Amino acid sequence: MNPTLSPIAPLRDRIKAAPPYWANDTIEAWDELAFQSMQEFVARAYWSDQASINVHRVVGTRHPDYGGRTWLNLLNEGKRMRLRLREHADNRSYYLDTARKKPTMDYVTFDGLDYYIGSEGNHRTCIARFDFHFHRLSTLHGVTVTHYDIxxxxxxxxxxxxxxxxxxxxxxxxxxxxxxxxxxxxxxxxxxxxxxxxxxxxxxxxxxxxxxxxxxxxxxxxxxxxxxxxxxxxxx
Structure with a gap:
């Protein structure tokens, strides 16, 4: 971390000064055909809208526009990123709160370790990963998780x-x-x-x-x- 930057410096400034080692990791694209093939082999399906996850274990997304990009690219070019970054600057506590996230932040997992962003939450997940990296945090609360046990x-x-x-x-x-x-x-x-x-x-x-x-x-x-x-x- 660049010691000349304040801990409350704008998130993009901190990323530019000291990008995380994973900033250029590729966001995995969800394989819908593989999922459809596995659906009939689900032995247990767990759902909760009050779950907590390690945001650094989010590895992919179901959104067709964002799979295959890097986290840094999503931060710089995401369709609603400017709005979400402004909201983050105004209310960072949203990401720290344990209450249910509104709008929903939705994730899917098959093993409880690797998570894919579901119907909502691509931009906010990206922001949380970078923010938590600089503040040495990992756990994002109040999210919706569906866990398919195949x-x-x-x-x-x-x-x-x-x-x-x-x-x-x-x-x-x-x-x-x-x-x-x-x-x-x-x-x-x-x-x-x-x-x-x-x-x-x-x-x-x-x-x-x-x-x-x-x-x-x-x-x-x-x-x-x-x-x-x-x-x-x-x-x-």
Missing amino acids: DQELYRRYLALKALCRERRLPYRFAGQQRPLRREDTAGWKLDRFEVSLAVENNRTGERQQLDRGGAGRLLDELRGKSHRRWWRCWP
């Missing part, structure tokens, strides 16, 4: 089965299936639990079956061998 093992087997059948031109079709189990909730949060399985259909015979994680693994082993036809004949 059955990763079943999803990996689904992808492997699709790839294998595409490669060998096998006549099977696969899709994830969710069955709601229960919901837990009180004011400001909810947790939905699902039973996740893999639906398999033989396009030639019309035979169908639902498989759990173990069944998907056994099918994958069977199809990798030479005797994959026996697997279908063993169905009742």
Whole structure:
């Protein structure tokens, strides 16, 4: 940090004098196709509008205009950045307050470690990252978080089965299936639990079956061998 600058110097001046090491890191673009592919494999979905996150763990955005830019580029060229910087200068406490953020600041995560900006909050997230860097802070409060817990093992087997059948031109079709189990909730949060399985259909015979994680693994082993036809004949 440049010792000649006051801690209350305008944020842009401080960034220009001593840009953070991550200022030119690229903001990851949200992969909507991958998300759609994973949605049916969500075993738990948690939502809260009173959450707290480490703002330095925001790695990407769902906004098509900002994915692929750097944090510094967003700060300098974001569509509403001039307005948001003026608001920050007038009311920095907004970023420190623990109350729900209004307008909403919305994030999505799959692992509770890496976050993507959702429907709102691109400019404010960028400002918070730079501001908190200079003030040695990390936690942004009062935000909305959706955490999707994917059955990763079943999803990996689904992808492997699709790839294998595409490669060998096998006549099977696969899709994830969710069955709601229960919901837990009180004011400001909810947790939905699902039973996740893999639906398999033989396009030639019309035979169908639902498989759990173990069944998907056994099918994958069977199809990798030479005797994959026996697997279908063993169905009742």
